[in-house]
Amino acid sequence: MAFGICFGVTLLLSVWATAKCGDIPNEALLMECRDRFFMIAVDLSFAGNNPHFEAVDATGVYAITKRYAALCGYIVRVLPLPGIVELRASYFACHTDNKDDDMFTFNFNLIMMQEGKKSTHALKKTCSLSLPWSPREVTCEVNYMEVSVRSVVPCPSGTKETDWNSLKQVYTSATSDWQVMLRKDHGPTTPMMTPLNLSEAHEQGYAFHMTDGRLVFRAPYKQPHSYSTKGNSVPVEVVHAILFSRHGWVVLMVDLVAACSIHKGSYDDGGYMVWETPEALYPTIEDQRLNIALHGELVDQQVAEDQGYIVENLNATIQISIPLDAEGGYRKSRASGGLYEFYIFDLYLEQVFVNEDHMDTRLRVHRTLTTPLLSRPVSSENRTVPEERMFTVYLSDIPEDVELAAVNLNGKEFTVPFTSARGPTITQIVLPNNTHGYTLKVSFDDPVVMQQFSKEAAQHSLNINFTLMVWPENVPFYHLVSVMAFTDASPPAFDAVCSESGISFKLNHRPFDYLWEISIGSNLLTSELAAQHGYILTNNSKHLLLEVPLFSLGYEYKDVTLKGFFGTFEIFVREHETVESKNSTVKTCPFSTTELIICSTDGIMTVVADLSLASPSGGAPTGTNLVDKNCQPSDADSTRALFSFPLYRCGSRIKLVKDHVTYENEIFFSKKLNASNDIDRVTVQCTYPLAGLLSLFSVYKFKSDKAGVGRIVHSTQVLQSTGIKPATVVSTRRTQRPGSRLAARHPPARYIKVSSFQKPLPNKGVGQHIKVTPYVL
Incomplete structure (x- = not known):
């Protein structure tokens, strides 16, 4: 479809210019000269909720209402998305100071309410045409149609029959004043309305005015004299005006037609x-x-x-x-x-x-x-790695006008940002394309996590409800995510650390540790057991700490030398229901002491004795022996000797007293079996309860499951001459605290009894592992 005869359009380059206006901040106001219109944009945060404009010229001030805007070539609209109020004005708009169709000056008042008071701001801008006007230009604005043509237009090369018909119709009614006829259709039989003068046309919503070189016609959409048609199924609105004037037999006629696609997209x-x-x-x-x-x-x-x-x-x-x-x-x-x-x-x-x-x-x-x-669904991804024991949920593809406001975890609400340094964390991540995301981390051990346990695995589950807010409307919506993870519900394992005075075991609590119990040997570890055996037990909601002083019940000793020995302590973990042992934590540490006596369950006495007090004359420990002179030390230095021998050999004497049996031997500097005084010998003893002995008075076999007490007795005269008091036996029920003098200094002798909770060991001979309980001198 085609309309009109002589038309043209000229492209103007956009010229950006920011105007300064008194009390309006520069960043809140933008005024631009565009190719065929002038634009003002004001930030709504400054202009308020209901700003409006007035056009100003030499004749007065004119409020730009909706109807007046369409008639006079303005469009005023509020754009919430960029957050501005915008005015566009045609270069041929009413009240524009037009100089030679080349320079256009605009004067407007911006009126707004600020802090309950009305304020008016004068805005002025001059725009220059950068390219010449075309013979005919048509503008299809949002609220009006405008067409302008040159005042002098050459005759077309061909005249259509419909154009002659129009000329006949207007000739009979033409006067010397300019008149206008509006056509409702486009064809040979198109009806014509009664001619109107320009004032009458203006009252009906049509604007005509002439500049130095152009004729301008403007009409709002959906006027009574406009009509709709279809151009290849696309809706088109047309307004067709014939402007004419007759001078004698000559009629001046200008055909003005505007056709605009009104396709809505x-x-x-x-x-x-x-x-x-x-x-x-x-x-x-x-x-x-x-x-x-x-x-x-x-x-x-x-x-x-x-x-x-x-x-x-x-x-x-x-x-x-x-x-x-x-x-x-x-x-x-x-x-x-x-x-x-x-x-x-x-x-x-x-x-x-x-x-x-x-x-x-x-x-x-x-x-x-x-x-x-x-x-626009929000994306979520479960990035949980069970080995890290941490739920990691990634929320992404969130538009810039949406923010995370709160997170509900299994019914417990957390506002964003999270304020607690402990517990769940939320981190915002900036993404491309003006989007962002969040990473939520929640420990499996956090109280908000639901957990179910079995002997095979631990199930951790978390129901997450993200509350997201659309701004600036402050309207919420929700995104639900449920995540689940499985971890191995393995028996707990202790961290063990050696110290000078013993071994410390630490266990960090887990929610499913109730499936297991801790034991020392076959006995359940309790506060009572710890106090009885001299352990120091600390147990709170976070961890269990067990400090086992050296020579406490449950140690196993090996590799005894004059330089030191190794002590091993083992903690067992067993199922709570079946009491079946599942694993254990074993820690072996090196220790040293001045004197030591060990009475093993398989009948081996191991002694490290300090002989410096027994030989004032300076006898060498290498020259010592037991009652049986053939039983000499396996190692010795300048002051001490190491002996390890079966109880029933090396001349040991056996004494039965009530319900106990004592094996006794002596360490001599002299080769004589019977010394003249006590100064040159040291007595060593191992005492066992008869009830715990499985075999007695046997040359080839000795077994016991009861406590054996060892003693090292120095000569009485030597003790008196040096001021040393005779040794006394300290019960193992006495608790030794870390840092005490007794525990830290390693007194001269440790007397060790057989562990009553250990199963009897086979006869391993001298130098084998020995499980003992100490009696401390």
Whole structure:
């Protein structure tokens, strides 16, 4: 379809200019001279909720209402997404100071309420034309249609029959004053309305005015004299005015017609907003040129296509597809049960037509296109690594106008940001394309985590409800995630540390540790057992700490030498229900002491004796022996000797007293078996309860499961001469605290009894592992 005869459009380069205005901050106000219009944008955060404009000229001040704006060439609208109030004014708008159709000065008042008071701000801007006007230009604004033509237009090369019919109709009613006729259709039998003078036309909503070189006609959409038609199934609105005046037999007639596609746009599921217009709204003898912009400067079709636009000609219809992420568009989230989004595009399009007289018709279209609500689900990913014992949930693809407000974990609410240094953590992550995400971390051991345990595995589960808020409306929506992880419910294991005075065992508590119990040998570890055996037990909600002093019940000793020995302590873990042992923690540490006597369950006496007090004359410990002179030390230094021998050998004497049996031997410097005094010998003893002996008075076999007490008795005269008191036996029920003198200094002798909770050991001979309980001198 085609309308009109002589048309043209000139492209103006956009000129950006920011105006300064008294008490309006520079960052809150933008005034721009564009190709064929002037624009003002004011930040709503400064302008308030209900700003409005007034046009000012030499004749007065005029409020720009909705109707007045469409009639006079203005468009005023509030744009919540960029957060501005915008005014666009045609260069031919009312009250514009037009100088030679080349320089245009605008004066406006911005009126707004600030702190309950009305304030008025004067705004002024002059715009210069950078390119000449085309013979005919048509503007399809959001609220009006405008067409302007040169005052002097050459006659067309051909005149159509319909044009002559129009001339006949207007000739009979033409006067010397300018009149206008409006046509409701386009054809030979098109009815004509009664001619109106320009004042009457203005009262009915039509504007006509003349500049130095152009005739301008403007009309709002949906006027009584405009009509709709279809151009290849695309809706088009047309207003057709014939402006004329007769002087004698000569009639001056100007055919003014504006045709605008009123296609509202449609959304393509492929991610494009599509707008359509007929290919031939105006006659053209060559392919029309297209320039496209979104709320910015027009660019050539090829440049737009390089930016992702798709421009196609389908069945004589131009179809422009705008990608959703096109620069200059606006995106907005909306919460309605879930998260949705829509996009708004201020399409600015220029079509250039060339008729048979090689005169340009330039059509400029302003259209606001809005997509329907599109689902915008938030993405979540479970990044939990069970070995780390930490839930890690990643929430992503969150638009910039959406923020996380709270997180509900198994019914417990946490506001964002999390304030506690302990417990769950939330971290925001900046992502491309103006989106962001959050990483939530929750320890498996956190009280909010639901847990179920079995002997095979521990099940950890977490129901997460993310509360997200759409701003600035402050409307919430929710994203639910349920995560679950399984970990091995293995028996606990202690961390063990050696010290000078013993071994410390530490166990960090786990929620499922109730499946297991801790024992020392076959006895359950309790506070009573610890106190009885001299252990130091600390148990709280976080960990269990067991300090086992050296020579406490449960130690195993090996590799005894004059330099030291190794002590081993073992803690057992067993099932709570079956009491079946599942694992144990064994720790072996090196120790040293001045004197030591060990009475083993398999009848071996091991003695490290300090002989410096027994030989004032300086006898060497290497020259010592037991009652049996053939039993000599296995090792000796300048003051001490090491003996290890079976109880029933080396001349040992056996004494039965009530319910005990004592094995006794002596360490001599002299080769005589019977010394003349006590100064040169040391007596060593091992005492066992008869009830614990499995074999007695046997040369080949000795076994006991009862306590054996060892003693090292120095000569009485030596003790008196040095001021040393005779040794006394300290009960193992006495608790030794870390740091006490007794525990830290290792007194001269340790007397050790057989562990009553250990099973009897086979006869391993001298130097084998020995399980003992100490009696401390």
